[in-house]
Amino acid sequence: MRxxxxxxxxxxxxxxxRGKGILKVLAGGLLVLAVCGWIAFGIGLYLDVERNLRLAxxxxxxxxxxxxxxxxxxxxGISVVEARKRIWRRITGRASVPPAPTPQP
Numbered sequence: 001m002r003x004x005x006x007x008x009x010x011x012x013x014x015x016x017x018r019g020k021g022i023l024k025v026l027a028g029g030l031l032v033l034a035v036c037g038w039i040a041f042g043i044g045l046y047l048d049v050e051r052n053l054r055l056a057x058x059x060x061x062x063x064x065x066x067x068x069x070x071x072x073x074x075x076x077g078i079s080v081v082e083a084r085k086r087i088w089r090r091i092t093g094r095a096s097v098p099p100a101p102t103p104q105p
Contacts, residue, residue, distance in 0.1 A: 023075045030068040037061030 041057040049057075073081050 020075065023071060027068065027071045027075060030064060030071055034061065034064040034068045037064045 037057070038061045041054075041061045044054050044057045073084075
């Protein structure tokens, strides 16, 4: 009996496996962008910039962070998104939704 270990250890090169490299590069770039955005926002707060610029810095940092989150979620799989929904339901107290009452004749 012959055991083939080389073929069993390598995943097939499908569309999902090819896209992971691009997502990793995108996540790295977005990580740098998000960190720079929050640093710029902190510097803007320290320098006491105008309200409009401060708002723009906060929005830019927030959008970069959200894009980073969704890219990492796509990289790890949809289970991260489902876990986030469960966490938010638990935090907001909507963890258990009561069933609708059944009408009685």
